[in-house]
Amino acid sequence: MTTAVETWVASEPGEQSAGKRERRTATLLRAASIALFFLIWYAVALLNAHVIKFFNPILLPAPHTVLFAGIEMVRSGELQRDILASMSRVVQGFVLAAVVGVAVGTAVGRSRRLEYLVEPTIELLRPIPPLAFLPMMVLWFGIGEMSKVAFIAYAAFFPIFTTTVEGIKYVDPLLIRAAASLGASERDIFRYVVLPAALPNIITGLRIGFGLSFFVIVAAEFIAADSGLGFLINDARTFFLVANMLLGAAVIGAIGFIFNTLLRRLEARLLRWRKDARG
């Protein structure tokens, strides 16, 4: 018995050292990518400022100038205030979109009739860039927090909704049969089969939705805001503080990167049963 089983154990790939070397090379190349980016930035900025004046040096400050501008803004407390303002809008809008998107997406994924009722309208609205609605949102919801939160929620809703519907709809019917033959009720099947099977889709939708929230907040803050990272960039533009503008962009990039990494970690943890989620 035992010997028979051992024969059928899937063999582990015995190339661990090769895999380790590959991973080290990957890390090295990734670090080189970032180093090279800053090096080129530095080179262009310094060469332009001191050797050949190709354009006005004010237009492209060197990385350290941006860093100094950042330190200055942290000292004055301005940067923290703007980060907090943007993040609080993103989180509120995103959470709203996540709750509504997953709930409505689940309902539509479960009911063919509801799908017929809801899908055409959504398909009609989806191709319109959310930005087109921004001026209207300001008119409807005022220039306060409300318009920005609503705008983010609107933009993030679509990917969350669509991926949730797909996930719920395309659950392997064989798994549902298997569960039914094991005594699962309709409710059990939803909770123990449909939801976990749709989870990878839902998580992907949430990740895209979060990225989009971040994407649109800056635009919203350009138009009507007195705080936030978008405001920071737009405000710096009126005073021609290019270093501050770049700083705003860099901070947005850094925050986006951190959140995406965290979400990917969470995804890998929740979906550790998937082979491709391991890498």
Added chain:
Amino acid sequence: MLAAASAAAKARTKIRIEAVSKSYNGKPALSRVDLELAENSFTCLLGPSGCGKSTLLNMIAGFVPPTTGQVVIDDTAVAGASADRGVVFQEYALFPWRTALANVEFGPLMRRKPPAQRRALARHYLELVGLQAHEAKYPTELSGGMKQRVAIARALANGPSVLLMDEPFGALDAQTREVLQEELLRIWEQERKTVVFVTHSISEAIFLADRIVVMATLPGSIKEVIDVPLLHPRDRSGPEFVAMERSIKQLVREEVQKLGVM
């Protein structure tokens, strides 16, 4: 020699298939079938693809309703799937987000057994199929043979009186298939279930079954019911085994020819 057959004749009827037929969109997939399966018997439904053998199994499982007639189990007509009929699928149908142990625990979980009892039951059945060392693995980490062992343990952990198997070893390599056939017989002798096993492999049917239901095609129906009087363990190269294989092959070949694929 005839011990198995006469024992089956004496046992009470477990599954009664009464005038069951099935058509899809007016096209007949299975024309009228009447069949009685004895309690604790091992029946193989044998035939080429398109003979309706899986359709018949799905109707016994309660996954699809018959167009006419009914399937009666223990004097109750089948109306939907039930925990009393365990099903093992060719594609394993394991829940990929659950470990081997959690997959086996699924049935007891659905019957709201307390966690400790669930775990104990699942461990017992994983051990029965020889996978106790792999309980923490996810299906993606298991080989095909191991996945099917987990699926069998999962079906048994619910304590069903009927075990329905739809070409369970069809996707496995020949060696794994033979090992699992032997283990299935060992488990069947130990657990005593009424087994209905769908296959298109003649030697698999002769090796496993008390009775072989050879199915006809166009439309699907029963062609012949054959009792297998050989004692276990059966010798696949023994003269009676080979003779039986040859005569059933002739029957099946006629049906395949009807499909026009040969």
